[in-house]
Amino acid sequence: MTPAQAIIEVRGLRNQFGAQVVHENLDLDVRRGEIIGVVGGSGSGKSVLMRSIIGLNRPAAGSVRLLGIDVLRASDAQRMQVEQRCGVLFQNGALFSSLTVADNVMAPMREHFRLPLPLMQRFAALKLALAGLPPNAGDKFPAQLSGGMVKRAALARALALDPDLLFLDEPTAGLDPIGAAAFDQLLLTLRDSLGLTVFLITHDLDTLYTICDRVAVLSQKRVLACGTLAEVECHDDAWVREYFQGPRGRSALLAARRDRSPTAHAAGGA
Numbered sequence: 001m002t003p004a005q006a007i008i009e010v011r012g013l014r015n016q017f018g019a020q021v022v023h024e025n026l027d028l029d030v031r032r033g034e035i036i037g038v039v040g041g042s043g044s045g046k047s048v049l050m051r052s053i054i055g056l057n058r059p060a061a062g063s064v065r066l067l068g069i070d071v072l073r074a075s076d077a078q079r080m081q082v083e084q085r086c087g088v089l090f091q092n093g094a095l096f097s098s099l100t101v102a103d104n105v106m107a108p109m110r111e112h113f114r115l116p117l118p119l120m121q122r123f124a125a126l127k128l129a130l131a132g133l134p135p136n137a138g139d140k141f142p143a144q145l146s147g148g149m150v151k152r153a154a155l156a157r158a159l160a161l162d163p164d165l166l167f168l169d170e171p172t173a174g175l176d177p178i179g180a181a182a183f184d185q186l187l188l189t190l191r192d193s194l195g196l197t198v199f200l201i202t203h204d205l206d207t208l209y210t211i212c213d214r215v216a217v218l219s220q221k222r223v224l225a226c227g228t229l230a231e232v233e234c235h236d237d238a239w240v241r242e243y244f245q246g247p248r249g250r251s252a253l254l255a256a257r258r259d260r261s262p263t264a265h266a267a268g269g270a
Contacts, residue, residue, distance in 0.1 A: 015052060086165045089171055093150040214228055217240055
């Protein structure tokens with residue numbers, strides 16, 4: 001893969017907290033325009049990897065290039081430039097509970113730009129609509145929203161600055177199957193219409209089989225396997241086999257094949 005194709009380049013990453021080494025010599029490339037799913041067992045460091053890429057965690061060793069910029073050696077101006085081109089949805093939404101949903105969406109605008117309030121309000125309403133929320137959602141506080149609406153509000157905030165890169169940490173966790181499937185389809189629509197690159201941490205097999213172009217498996221402190229689902233699910237690692245070839249993995253694969261079949265599309269268009 002050439003540098004022009006890779007929007008994220010991680011090389012030799014080492015993350016360590018005290019005596020605990022989370023990552024050792026970890027390499028990963030993310031291609032422009034793809035949705036890459038990041039999976040791994042509990043404690044494999046999925047969220048730590050994401051935080052290292054976006055600059056919230058400084059690794060003990062290695063390099064991270066994001067949008068062509070070395071984030072570990074970047075100047076303050078370069079870091080600001082990268083921040084403006086990245087949107088992040090943290091676990092459980094992480095909305096500011098004392099702010100309305102609209103004010104949450106406007107928070108990145110206030111941080112990075114000096115815009116008139118009416119213009120920010122119009123932008124916030126647009127982002128909320130893109131995330132599939134009704135017009136009156138902006139006046140509500142996070143505590144007044146359902147779990148699915150919180151995820152969509154957090155997505156609207158992640159889209160606030162029209163990012164090139166979208167980082168999502170377990171976006172469908174806690175959602176019912178219908179809500180999770182709707183969120184998956186929303187991500188596909190946004191990726192295709194806005195030209196986003198999506199770094200997606202998930203344990204949801206339905207999400208992996210429905211929307212991900214490639215999957216990276218974190219295990220043994222590194223990226224153990226990275227490729228299409230067809231490539232990764234055949235890996236000889238015991239955890240990978242159990243995860244992808246177990247009952248839930250087989251069920252997700254059959255559901256994805258059924259949804260992509262001509263018969264299903266014909267039924268959907270009837």
